[in-house]
């Protein structure tokens with residue numbers, strides 16, 4: 481039996497799949513295909529495949545084998561070969577032809593037998609604060625936590641982690657992004673992730689219920705109300721709206737919903753706001769003040785999960801904290817736009 485097959489058959493891997501399902505099914509931890517998990521033993525690693533959902537870790541084969549020693553050596557050497565993580569997948573061990581997650585480099589660099597990465601909303605609400613590094617030290621310092629300033633997911637992020645982590649680091653709070661935990665076992669990693677979430681969740685996190693008549697207002701526009709109280713609340717709270725207006729806060733929002741959110745004018749028609757949202761790098765989430773928040777009716781489950789996530793993150797925000805947004809350059813690189821064309825498209829959008 482190959483080393484990959486031995487790892488696949490191990491109780492440790494079964495435990496990782498079970499923990500992945502639990503975390504992946506909790507929208508306060510993981511939304512849609514976000515987040516990922518890995519296990520390493522000897523020179524081999526199994527890591528979540530790109531585009532798959534952690535919630536499905538027990539019904540489907542979502543884990544892809546990676547030659548960890550070769551990939552890590554290429555990463556550390558700055559070898560351009562590391563740009564294509566699929567090149568480190570032993571194809572004879574990958575009958576489904578899965579591609580490793582873009583965040584595989586994070587799992588390769590963070591040297592724990594089990595690594596779990598979540599987009600925990602309480603962590604994101606902390607990780608976009610200007611004083612995030614201090615909060616992480618205060619609340620998670622005794623757990624072996626380090627703060628890593630925002631870097632583009634992939635190789636840039638792996639290098640930032642390599643610079644920030646020591647052998648004692650067990651928790652990484654990724655600026656404007658999420659949480660990574662490392663442990664000897666899946667059970668320990670899950671416990672650590674939930675403990676970090678508990679400590680970062682504000683005592684007063686409010687999840688107000690709001691009624692919406694947005695559906696009537698939208699009519700047959702091809703857009704529908706987001707059915708999630710925390711997201712709807714953004715439409716009914718001017719102070720909150722002002723706090724989250726403008727650019728985006730974390731990568732998956734940009735990837736699934738476009739840059740930031742469009743806030744419709746008080747007297748603007750649904751059609752006019754939708755037309756504005758479709759200009760430039762299209763925005764897929766529109767806040768109608770006093771009415772609700774809308775998303776296209778053909779939105780994928782991942783887009784809907786990200787629309788709910790924004791409300792959950794907003795509900796965890798400390799009203800007094802100064803926030804850091806992704807820059808237009810960072811948004812452009814996530815969307816694979818040329819930075820200059822992107823700036824022009826986005827400035828045309830706001831005129």
Ligand SMILES: [Zn+2]
Pocket residue numbers: 514515583597598599633657658
């Ligand atoms: Zn992530």
